[in-house]
Amino acid sequence: MTGRAARIARPARWEADVVIHSAPLVLPVSAPPVHDGALVVRRGRIVALGPRAGILASWPEREETRWDGVIVAGLVNAHTHLQYTHMAEVGQRTHASFEEWSTAFDEVYFGTPIDWAASALDGARQALRSGTTSAADVVTDLPAAGALRAAGLGGLPYLETLGDNDASWAGSGRERFAAMLDAAEVPMGISPHAPYTLDTGTLRDVTALARSRGARLHIHLAEGEHEREYTVSGTGPLALMVRELGFDFAVLREGGTGLGPTAFLDELGVLGPRCHVAHGVHLDADDRALLRARGTVVALCPRSNRTVGTRGPDVAALLTEGNPIAVGTDSLSSSPSLDLLEDVAALRDLAVRQGYRAADLDRRLVEAATLGGARALGVAGGLAPGGPADFAVFDVSPGARPYRTLIEEGPGRCVATVVAGEMMWDQRTAAAVRC
Numbered sequence: 540m541t542g543r544a545a546r547i548a549r550p551a552r553w554e555a556d557v558v559i560h561s562a563p564l565v566l567p568v569s570a571p572p573v574h575d576g577a578l579v580v581r582r583g584r585i586v587a588l589g590p591r592a593g594i595l596a597s598w599p600e601r602e603e604t605r606w607d608g609v610i611v612a613g614l615v616n617a618h619t620h621l622q623y624t625h626m627a628e629v630g631q632r633t634h635a636s637f638e639e640w641s642t643a644f645d646e647v648y649f650g651t652p653i654d655w656a657a658s659a660l661d662g663a664r665q666a667l668r669s670g671t672t673s674a675a676d677v678v679t680d681l682p683a684a685g686a687l688r689a690a691g692l693g694g695l696p697y698l699e700t701l702g703d704n705d706a707s708w709a710g711s712g713r714e715r716f717a718a719m720l721d722a723a724e725v726p727m728g729i730s731p732h733a734p735y736t737l738d739t740g741t742l743r744d745v746t747a748l749a750r751s752r753g754a755r756l757h758i759h760l761a762e763g764e765h766e767r768e769y770t771v772s773g774t775g776p777l778a779l780m781v782r783e784l785g786f787d788f789a790v791l792r793e794g795g796t797g798l799g800p801t802a803f804l805d806e807l808g809v810l811g812p813r814c815h816v817a818h819g820v821h822l823d824a825d826d827r828a829l830l831r832a833r834g835t836v837v838a839l840c841p842r843s844n845r846t847v848g849t850r851g852p853d854v855a856a857l858l859t860e861g862n863p864i865a866v867g868t869d870s871l872s873s874s875p876s877l878d879l880l881e882d883v884a885a886l887r888d889l890a891v892r893q894g895y896r897a898a899d900l901d902r903r904l905v906e907a908a909t910l911g912g913a914r915a916l917g918v919a920g921g922l923a924p925g926g927p928a929d930f931a932v933f934d935v936s937p938g939a940r941p942y943r944t945l946i947e948e949g950p951g952r953c954v955a956t957v958v959a960g961e962m963m964w965d966q967r968t969a970a971a972v973r974c
């Protein structure tokens with residue numbers, strides 16, 4: 540069948556809103572790379588993807604946007620707090636320990652008035668400009684909840700809760716938190732902050748609340764080196780900090796739980812495929828096995844770990860043992876930028892230093908930053924017919940090792956970001972798009 544005949548055979552509307560994007564290389568990530576590839580977008584979704592010659596023959600005379608470089612499935616930032624974008628002064632310093640960073644964070648958070656909505660929107664736009672198409676965005680203050688949508692970024696905001704003991708949660712905390720979820724203008728996931736900032740019964744009940752509302756969960760886990768001592772015995776520097784903040788949690792009163800933080804959360808029912816955790820720096824083999832058994836994705840944020848004075852995650856073990864992983868930047872209050880590929884590059888360095896030698900390293904890390912993040916959010920990732928037209932274009936030469944090239948040369952080289960078929964960032968005409 541000729542192109543003309545094919546066109547006549549289709550309803551007129553089918554043709555009118557079709558756009559083709561092509562590049563010397565297309566990296567769907569969910570499928571092998573396509574050299575001299577093209578994809579067809581219609582109404583926010585991919586209609587077809589394959590070699591450019593075949594695509595142009597099937598859709599003749601359609602508008603073609605021809606890119607240099609590489610088209611890549613949209614990056615998914617699996618852990619950030621966009622509202623802290625205007626707290627970058629904290630993230631640009633280095634801190635001796637997680638507890639020191641936490642104190643520096645509180646000084647600015649509580650001491651400086653910040654327009655959370657504007658700060659979050661600024662962060663969302665920065666993320667778009669580096670090829671991110673979706674994010675798991677932890678929201679502490681409700682005015683920041685609309686940032687993803689306002690910027691045209693996909694993903695899910697998670698409303699955070701912290702600081703309640705079981706009495707205050709039962710008294711008014713639960714009702715207040717549920718009212719905030721109801722008041723939000725967008726659907727939200729739920730983020731109980733961490734094992735050490737909520738009381739034991741509250742962690743259990745926040746999880747139940749998420750289940751009853753069908754909301755996804757996201758929690759910080761094993762970020763600082765003293766978290767294990769906190770949950771096991773209720774002692775150590777983190778326990779001291781929590782006590783000094785005035786929290787009277789059962790873990791502190793009862794001398795710990797005897798469980799590490801991962802097992803502690805599991806006993807409370809927090810872990811599972813609808814929950815993903817951030818950081819996972821201080822995990823042992825039993826913790827990793829438990830997370831695998833529960834289908835819980837770990838969002839790794841290595842540059843943030845460096846800023847807060849802790850070591851990086853054991854990415855070599857996570858890869859070798861087959862844990863589902865994703866990548867996050869965390870916020871500018873603990874990271875130098877919201878460029879997710881910078882964290883992928885940091886993970887690559889870590890994995891090599893930790894002795895990971897398999898040839899699949901580059902591909903698997905790009906998978907983590909795309910498919911892994913999508914899994915954390917409970918959606919399909921990669922570029923495939925029928926899926927969302929979320930992709931980014933990087934001005935890099937494809938070369939023989941495209942995943943390696945993307946990791947090494949991609950940071951700072953995103954020239955366009957398309958979300959649900961719409962151009963949200965276009966370096967050529969930056970003023971004309973929403974960024």
Ligand SMILES: [Zn+2]
Pocket residue numbers: 618619620759817869870
């Ligand atoms: Zn965080």
